[in-house]
Amino acid sequence: MTAMQIFFLIVGLVILGSALMVVTTHNLIHAALWLIVTLFGVAVLYAILNASFLAVVQVVVYIGAIAILFIFAVMLTRKEIRDHGPQLNSGWWLNVIIALLTFGGLLWMLQSWNGFSKTAADFPSSYDAVGQLGKALISPDAFVLPFEVASVLLLAALVGAVYIAFNPHSGDFRK
Amino acid sequence: MNFWYDPVNFIAHWLTSLLTGWGVAGWIASVIIQLIGVVLLISLMMVFDIFLVWVERKVVARFQDRLGPNRVGPFGIFQPFADIIKLIIKEDITPAGADKVVYNLAPILSMMSVLLLWAIIPLAPVIFGVDLNVGALYIVAAGSIGTLSIIMAAWSSNNKYALIGAFRQVAVLISFEIPMIATMLIPTILAGSMGMNEIVQGQQTVWYVVLAPMAAIIFMIAAIAELGRSPFDLNEAESEIVAGFHIEYTGMKFGLFFAGELLHAFTFGGFWAILFLGGYHFFGLENLGPLVAVIILLAKAMFGYWVIMWIKYTMMRIRIDHMLAFNWKFLTPLAFVLLMLTALMNTLLRGTSTGVYILGMLLTNVLLGWIIVEILRGYSRGERQKTEGVAPATATAHR
Amino acid sequence: MIPLSWYLIISAALFSIGLFGVLSRKNAVAILLGIELMLNAANINLVSFWRYGDISQMAGQVFAVIVFAVAASEVAVGLALVISVYRRRNTVIADDLDLMKW
Numbered sequence: 001m002t003a004m005q006i007f008f009l010i011v012g013l014v015i016l017g018s019a020l021m022v023v024t025t026h027n028l029i030h031a032a033l034w035l036i037v038t039l040f041g042v043a044v045l046y047a048i049l050n051a052s053f054l055a056v057v058q059v060v061v062y063i064g065a066i067a068i069l070f071i072f073a074v075m076l077t078r079k080e081i082r083d084h085g086p087q088l089n090s091g092w093w094l095n096v097i098i099a100l101l102t103f104g105g106l107l108w109m110l111q112s113w114n115g116f117s118k119t120a121a122d123f124p125s126s127y128d129a130v131g132q133l134g135k136a137l138i139s140p141d142a143f144v145l146p147f148e149v150a151s152v153l154l155l156a157a158l159v160g161a162v163y164i165a166f167n168p169h170s171g172d173f174r175k
Numbered sequence: 176m177n178f179w180y181d182p183v184n185f186i187a188h189w190l191t192s193l194l195t196g197w198g199v200a201g202w203i204a205s206v207i208i209q210l211i212g213v214v215l216l217i218s219l220m221m222v223f224d225i226f227l228v229w230v231e232r233k234v235v236a237r238f239q240d241r242l243g244p245n246r247v248g249p250f251g252i253f254q255p256f257a258d259i260i261k262l263i264i265k266e267d268i269t270p271a272g273a274d275k276v277v278y279n280l281a282p283i284l285s286m287m288s289v290l291l292l293w294a295i296i297p298l299a300p301v302i303f304g305v306d307l308n309v310g311a312l313y314i315v316a317a318g319s320i321g322t323l324s325i326i327m328a329a330w331s332s333n334n335k336y337a338l339i340g341a342f343r344q345v346a347v348l349i350s351f352e353i354p355m356i357a358t359m360l361i362p363t364i365l366a367g368s369m370g371m372n373e374i375v376q377g378q379q380t381v382w383y384v385v386l387a388p389m390a391a392i393i394f395m396i397a398a399i400a401e402l403g404r405s406p407f408d409l410n411e412a413e414s415e416i417v418a419g420f421h422i423e424y425t426g427m428k429f430g431l432f433f434a435g436e437l438l439h440a441f442t443f444g445g446f447w448a449i450l451f452l453g454g455y456h457f458f459g460l461e462n463l464g465p466l467v468a469v470i471i472l473l474a475k476a477m478f479g480y481w482v483i484m485w486i487k488y489t490m491m492r493i494r495i496d497h498m499l500a501f502n503w504k505f506l507t508p509l510a511f512v513l514l515m516l517t518a519l520m521n522t523l524l525r526g527t528s529t530g531v532y533i534l535g536m537l538l539t540n541v542l543l544g545w546i547i548v549e550i551l552r553g554y555s556r557g558e559r560q561k562t563e564g565v566a567p568a569t570a571t572a573h574r
Numbered sequence: 575m576i577p578l579s580w581y582l583i584i585s586a587a588l589f590s591i592g593l594f595g596v597l598s599r600k601n602a603v604a605i606l607l608g609i610e611l612m613l614n615a616a617n618i619n620l621v622s623f624w625r626y627g628d629i630s631q632m633a634g635q636v637f638a639v640i641v642f643a644v645a646a647s648e649v650a651v652g653l654a655l656v657i658s659v660y661r662r663r664n665t666v667i668a669d670d671l672d673l674m675k676w
Contacts, residue, residue, distance in 0.1 A: 003202060008576050012584045019588055019611055023595030028604060029330060033277065035607055036323065038588075042614050045581075049625045054638055056312040061642050064319025064352075066610065066649050068345065071326055073603050073653040077660040081333070085600075092598040099594035106586040110579070117577045120626050127629065130308055130369065133639075136632035143636045150643040157647030165654040167661065 008048060015041035026087050032070045039063050050123045053130045179464050181301050183212075216304060220293050224438045228255040230477075231437055231484065238488040258430075265426035273423065274331040281328035282424065282431040288321035289439045296445055297372045298472055299455055299465035310371040311359045314446060315352055318401055321439070322348045325420050328432075332423035340419035343409045343495050350502045351400035351407075354393055357510035361390040361517050362450045375454030380529060382453035386536040387517060389544055391451040393510055398443040399483055400498070402436065406490040407498060444479025448472065452479070509547065516543060581622035589615035602656045602666045606649065613645045 018037040025031050039062045046055035089095070110116055136142040178185045187208050194204040229244070229252055236243025244251030269278060294304035295313055307313055322345055329341030363369050365386060366377030377383075384391045400407040409419070421432045448454065452475050455461045455468035493501070516539055524535045588611055595608025617638050624634025660666050 002575070003206075005576060008580065012580070015584060016587055016591065019591040022607055022611065023591055023599065023604075028601060029274075029277075031604060031607055033327070035610065038611065039614065042618060045584075045618060046621055048576075049581075049621050051621050051625065051635060051638075052307070053309050053312070054621060054635060056309045056316050057639070057642060059316035060312060060319055061646055062610075062614075064316065064322060065349065066646055068319075068322060068326065068349065069649060069653055070603065070607065070610075071330070072342075072345075073656060075330070075338070076657055077603065077666045079664075083601075087600055087604070089598045089600060095594050095597040098597065099590040102593055103586055103590035106589070107583065110582055110586075116579050116582070118626060119575045119577055121629065123625075123629065128308075129629075129635075132630070133632055133635050136636055137639070142632070146636065146640055150640050154643055154647050157650050161650040161654040164651065164658050 004048075011041055011044050011048070015045070024088070026083060028074045028083055028087075029071065032067060032074055035070065036063055036067045039067065050129065053133060179466075182465060183302055187212075212304075216293055217290050220290060220438065221434075223441075224434045225255045225259065227437045227441055227480075228258065228434065230480075234481065234484050235488050238485070262427050262430040267426050267428070268423075270333055270423045272333040274333075277327050277331035278423075279428075281324045281331065282428045282435070284324035284327065285321055286431050286435040286438075288317045288324065289435050289442055291317045291320070292442050292446075295371050296442075296449065296472075297375050297454060299461070299468035300376075302465050302469060303372065306370060306372050308368065308370045310374075311356075311363055311369040314359070315356055318348070318352065328424070329420040332420070334423055337420050337422045340409065340422075344403060344420060347400055347407060347409065347495070347498055347502075348403070350499055351397045351506075354502065354506045354510040355397035355401060357507070357514050358390045358394040358397065359450065360514055361387050364514075364518055364521055371449055375449055375456070378453040378456055381533055382451065382456070384451040384453075385533060387451070387513075387540060388537070389509075389513055389540045390517070391447070393506060393513070394450065395447060395482065395486075396506065398447065399486060400502070402440050402443060402483070404436070404440060404483060405487040406493050408487075408492060409495055409498075440483050441476060441480045444481075444483055445472070445476035447479040447482075448475035513540075513543060578622060578626045581618060581626075585615040585618040585622075588612075588618070600667050600669060602659070602668050602671075603653070605668065606652050606656070609652075610645065610649065613641060617641050 015038055018034045018041065021034040022031050022038060025034065039058065043055045043058040043063075046052075046058060137147045138144050190208050190211070191204050194207065195201065199207070232254065233243040233251070244254035247253045247257050269275060292314060295307050295310045297303040325341050325344055325348070329337040332338075362374050362377075362383050365383055366374040368374065374383075403409075421429055424432060449472075454475075455472040457471045461468035461471055517536070520536055520539045524532045527535070592608045592611030592615060595611060596605050597608075599605050599608065620634050620638045620641065624631070624638075627634070656666055659671060663671065665671070
């Protein structure tokens with residue numbers, strides 16, 4: 001067990017433990033905060049995988065924007081601060097079985113793949129992954145078209161979200 | 176290996192040989208040394224934070240034409256220690272119905288988001304925490320942890336006014352991240368990398384404030400909004416009179432928020448110095464040794480901090496809807512136009528000589544600034560005529 | 575060193591936990607939290623396949639960046655819908671939004 005493997009196991013335990021807390025905790029704000037711990041663990045996982053740009057973007061986009069959006073949505077969709085009533089559906093034990101079957105099925109399917117236990121190639125320290133990612137995102141024979149389509153998608157989502165959540169009876173839109 | 180020219184590696188090697196001489200395994204020794212380095216940096220920064228409290232109070236006093244603390248010690252230099260002793264011996268109140276874990280975690284996260292930033296600041300060519308190649312984005316990521324701590328503090332206080340103050344503060348914070356990212360990309364373009372070390376090394380010949388002065392100004396404005404300082408401090412005085420999201424915090428927890436804000440301001444002064452004012456470069460003086468470079472960088476960071484304090488104690492507070500309109504309708508489009516222009520001019524002028532390059536970039540910024548000022552003048556003239564009815568012909572035509 | 579299977583096991587477990595969250599939570603916002611977990615699991619898979627395959631092929635990282643953008647826009651629109659539903663019906667419990675049932 002090298003130090004890196006021990007560290008990886010700790011990060012994995014943090015991710016799975018906080019994910020379990022997300023889906024089982026009674027207080028919804030605590031669920032959003034546990035989601036932030038999960039997302040941070042996933043960012044650490046990206047950093048272990050030498051994808052440093054993705055690790056930092058994960059923190060900025062997911063924790064800095066999406067998680068805050070979740071917390072705001074939880075705060076704005078309730079009349080009182082406390083959650084009351086059961087938070088899980090009545091047939092939740094069936095869902096546990098479904099989740100376990102999914103996990104087992106995925107693992108069984110992957111076992112039969114011969115690349116399942118391959119180890120990583122060395123990462124050359126002079127390899128500019130960020131620069132290569134940038135080049136891949138904007139070069140015409142790489143991925144510029146999905147990049148542009150993603151920006152149109154974000155624009156559509158922006159306009160759509162503002163329009164859907166727009167409240168014509170509220171406030172003063174004087175200007 | 177010399178101590179004067181490479182202090183960090185010298186001390187690390189000496190400690191490694193010491194620890195392995197005692198029989199500690201190689202990798203444990205390196206982990207211990209890295210931990211010692213982290214603790215040393217954090218402790219130095221927190222002690223420096225105490226000094227910043229004294230600087231803040233003296234400077235605000237001079238701006239307000241008075242003396243500031245001058246009783247406790249020579250020039251009042253021991254005043255922050257008195258403040259800290261007062262904060263520590265205060266009663267530690269947790270409001271009823273507060274969420275205890277989240278309530279106690281929020282000030283820690285707030286301080287953590289500031290201390291994380293000191294890992295990437297290059298204090299000297301050989302003294303830095305880590306040479307991260309995505310440093311510019313890392314700054315924004317650490318800022319978003321600070322945003323999170325504000326919501327956690329407000330929610331767990333079980334207080335409506337804290338929540339309202341936090342909503343407004345968070346709206347301002349996430350809005351002003353966008354011009355900050357856009358203007359941080361400009362030194363990235365000019366240096367060719369997002370890493371702080373490369374950005375400082377790219378300023379060896381000319382500082383980026385000469386090549387992109389408008390970017391420096393917009394970055395300073397966005398940074399002040401990110402810090403939650405005046406004129407964007409809805410937090411401390413809006414929610415009218417009560418203290419915003421940290422209403423319910425007493426004693427040292429409030430001290431952590433307050434000192435964290437001052438250290439955050441100094442850190443952003445440091446980033447302004449690194450991104451635009453040349454970092455530790457000062458006409459070749461930094462080649463004397465790394466400790467001289469550290470002093471140069473801290474002096475420039477103190478200058479940036481002084482500019483932030485100058486703006487704070489001179490300008491009035493801005494209303495929330497004006498603040499957000501200023502960001503979305505003026506600062507963000509301006510930052511994007513500036514980014515596109517800088518990238519264009521950088522590509523066009525890349526092969527030319529240094530003098531032509533500097534002059535070209537400077538003139539682009541000056542031209543853009545002049546166009547913006549003309550647009551604003553025309554807009555304000557239109558607004559003034561609408562409210563004063565200066566031109567009678569158009570007034571009758573409108574009504 | 576760390577074999578690829580460890581990453582795939584973690585992402586499969588995260589996906590299953592997210593699936594459990596989607597199926598068994600009552601609050602609509604909590605269902606969206608489960609969806610976020612599933613998207614993160616898929617992203618871990620993409621990035622680990624990039625790292626354990628050919629590093630010079632940037633398709634894995636580009637795909638992960640596009641998934642970031644899609645997840646962000648989906649959360650934004652989804653939460654806007656939830657807030658809008660709350661304004662009309664004063665509830666976000668998924669079981670109570672049954673206007674179209676016969």
